[in-house]
Amino acid sequence: MTEVSAYESNEYSSITTYFQIDESWKLRTGKGVEVAIIDSGIDADHPALLGKVKESVVARRQEKKVVFEPSDDGDSAGHGTACASIISRIAPDAEFYSIKVLGSGGSGDGQAFLAGLEYAIKKRYRIINLSLGTTRPQLFAPLHDLLDRAYQAGCIVVAAANNLPHPSFPSVFSSSLISVSKDDSTDPFDFGFRYGEVIELTAPGVNIKTAWLNKSYKQLTGNSFACPHIVGIIALLLETYPGLTPFHVKSALYAIAEENQKAKVKDAADQSDDNNETS
Amino acid sequence: MTAHDKFSLEEKLRSVIETVDVANALIEPLTRSIENLLYISAGQMNSEEASVLIRDGSHGDLRFISAIGKVAHQLIDITVPAGKGVAGFVFSSGQPMVIADAGEEDSFYAEVDKQTGYSTQTLLATPLRHKGEVIGVLEYVNRIGDPPYESFTADEMDEAAVFAEAISSLVNAYESAKLFHDFTDQMLTADETTDFADVRKWLDELRSTSEHKEILDLAILVRELASRGEEERKMCRKVLESILEFADGKANTNYLSY
Numbered sequence: 036m037t038e039v040s041a042y043e044s045n046e047y048s049s050i051t052t053y054f055q056i057d058e059s060w061k062l063r064t065g066k067g068v069e070v071a072i073i074d075s076g077i078d079a080d081h082p083a084l085l086g087k088v089k090e091s092v093v094a095r096r097q098e099k100k101v102v103f104e105p106s107d108d109g110d111s112a113g114h115g116t117a118c119a120s121i122i123s124r125i126a127p128d129a130e131f132y133s134i135k136v137l138g139s140g141g142s143g144d145g146q147a148f149l150a151g152l153e154y155a156i157k158k159r160y161r162i163i164n165l166s167l168g169t170t171r172p173q174l175f176a177p178l179h180d181l182l183d184r185a186y187q188a189g190c191i192v193v194a195a196a197n198n199l200p201h202p203s204f205p206s207v208f209s210s211s212l213i214s215v216s217k218d219d220s221t222d223p224f225d226f227g228f229r230y231g232e233v234i235e236l237t238a239p240g241v242n243i244k245t246a247w248l249n250k251s252y253k254q255l256t257g258n259s260f261a262c263p264h265i266v267g268i269i270a271l272l273l274e275t276y277p278g279l280t281p282f283h284v285k286s287a288l289y290a291i292a293e294e295n296q297k298a299k300v301k302d303a304a305d306q307s308d309d310n311n312e313t314s
Numbered sequence: 315m316t317a318h319d320k321f322s323l324e325e326k327l328r329s330v331i332e333t334v335d336v337a338n339a340l341i342e343p344l345t346r347s348i349e350n351l352l353y354i355s356a357g358q359m360n361s362e363e364a365s366v367l368i369r370d371g372s373h374g375d376l377r378f379i380s381a382i383g384k385v386a387h388q389l390i391d392i393t394v395p396a397g398k399g400v401a402g403f404v405f406s407s408g409q410p411m412v413i414a415d416a417g418e419e420d421s422f423y424a425e426v427d428k429q430t431g432y433s434t435q436t437l438l439a440t441p442l443r444h445k446g447e448v449i450g451v452l453e454y455v456n457r458i459g460d461p462p463y464e465s466f467t468a469d470e471m472d473e474a475a476v477f478a479e480a481i482s483s484l485v486n487a488y489e490s491a492k493l494f495h496d497f498t499d500q501m502l503t504a505d506e507t508t509d510f511a512d513v514r515k516w517l518d519e520l521r522s523t524s525e526h527k528e529i530l531d532l533a534i535l536v537r538e539l540a541s542r543g544e545e546e547r548k549m550c551r552k553v554l555e556s557i558l559e560f561a562d563g564k565a566n567t568n569y570l571s572y
Contacts, residue, residue: 075403112403114411137406138397167407170446197409219468241468242414254414256468259407 039283039290056276056287061224065126065270071160072122073151073167074115076108076135083120083246084131091133092154094147101150103134111138113248117255118166118263120246125223125267126274132160137167145174149181152192156185161273164266165194165212166259168203178204182211191269191281195262196234207233213269213285217241217261226265228292236288238264343541344488348380348481355477356382359438359470361454365389366442367401368450368485376405376451379488383455385430392426399426400439401451408448410440410475414465438466440474444486452478 037056069089079088093106110116119131136151148167155163163185169178182205185192192212197203206214217240218227227237240261247253269284279287348366356364363383370377374396381389394402400413416437427434434455442450454474457463466474539550 075397075407111397112399112406114403114407137403167409169408170443172446195409203408217468242465253416254465256412256414256465256471257410259409259411 037287037290037294039286056272056290060271060275063126063271063274065122065129065267065274068126068129068162068270068273069132069160070122070126070129070162070164070266070270071132071134071155071158072115072118072164073134073136073148073155074118074164075112075137076106076110076115077119077131077133078110078116078246078248078250079133080109081116081120081246081250083252084116084123087123087127087129088119088131088133091135093135094150096147101147103150103154106133106135108135108138110248111135113253114166114259117245117247117253117260118164118266121243121260121263122164122267122270125264126270128274129267129270132158145169145171149174149177152178152181152185156181156188156190159188160190162266162269163190163192164263165192165205166262168195168197168206170197170203175204179208179211181205182208186211186281189280191273191284193262193266193269195258197258202233211281213265213281213288215258215262215265217256217258223264223267225295226268226288226292227295228289230289236265236292237261238268240264343537344484344491345380348484348488349382351477351481351484352380352382355474355481356454358477359454359466359473360458361438361456361466362458363432363453363455365453365455366450366481366485367394367405367453368442368489369405369448374402374406376401379450379485385432388430389426392429400437401453404439404441405448405451408441408443410438410471412436412438412466412471433461435461436463436465438471438474440471440478442478442482442485444482449482449489450485452481 036058039056076093077084077088077091079085079091091106091108092103093108094101095104096102114137115133115135119133122129122131132155134151134155136147148169152163152165182192192205194206194212194214196206196214196216205212208214213236214234215236215238216234218237219241220226220237220239223239226239229235229237238261240258241256242254243256243260245253245255245260265288268288272284272287273279276283276287352364352366356362363381363385365378365381365383365386367376368379369375370393376394378389378392378394381387396402397406400411400416404410414436416434426432436456438454440452441448442452452474454466454470536550536554540547
């Protein structure tokens, strides 16, 4: 049983237990949890994703506005399909909603990116996978505003950090979303939480086997692929506890990561005892 | 057009053209510097091929501007359509990535490989940024030695990001210089019958004036000196600043005496 208590705790603060989660969430499949993927599209015909993509829309520019239209364009780059396949491996019954903002309009078109996020928030998808980011200073304020709206609407936005010398938005808005960077671990349940860091969560992101274009599979490395691991975990939590708010989810992730850390320390101590006994 | 308008237009164009020629004189060493950085970084990354792609137009297409390795010369000027391939994705998303087993299934790389006869197996692509804007992509392909190649590591991704930082500033300078270069080209190749004809003739005359040549020679001299080393750059700067101070002083004296 994992107790989800006060998110920030130190020797001066009193620890309040908000709720308790038992291990049963690890056996769930993410059934009925709606996950939006704002990316390059998803190949719904990929064997790893058959029947899982419930809706696909693509951003189209209409004069000065960006509108979303139903689309069967699939994936233009492979990346959205890769992200969906990672989530699906952890939460095989999650429902995917593809919001394609990359691939046709080119770079620098932050407008499609913003519009895609706004679209997902309006639809109130429970989880929004954002394996994208921008360092354009002019997008800071509108993205911040949208992230606050997502938080208020109960949408859980999970964003990938970039591993570049510049911070990227929105992953640095740690208060209203869940930000993830990669590590070289392999077990998606054994994720880490770095309280006090700008990018708080760490998850597998090195040499990850993913679905790719033309029904193939690839091995990919990047923070983009750590982000969907956490999305998968959240889908399991939301199936088990549908009423969780973004704040609850973050606290739960923190509590689970603490347990993971304690287990690692214990394993290391046991290992050391075994070695001492042997010698 | 009044005589006054023509004069101010001429003045403006004169200053633009002077800058253009300086830009032309700079563009070559810039591509050389990008290539040098590619050589250094590829060695560090244990990579066989490295290349720089920059945006081509405003629709997200990319074009190779610099490459090193076996098929480098074949890559130059190949265009990557918007959003295609790993490079297209990295450019449009701003997210770096490594692909361990690129190849046949990826239609873009299959096409480039078909054109070049090369076999892309493992690839690292990271964005080039200037003032928060993605301006291109830096790629490292395959390893030195024989296949099978080990995938690029997470640490190498971080290393590549540092090289990308250095290459970005050169690419930005290249883009600015290229912009001026293309502008002159457009002016000079304009159809005789168009209104550009007058401007073209005027440009030819301007280029043949000794004053313009002197300015260009000076720019080349400064560039030459600046490329010799830090000490030379400092010395050159001091000398030029002293001349400016001297000229300013002279101007002030004239003003006071007036």
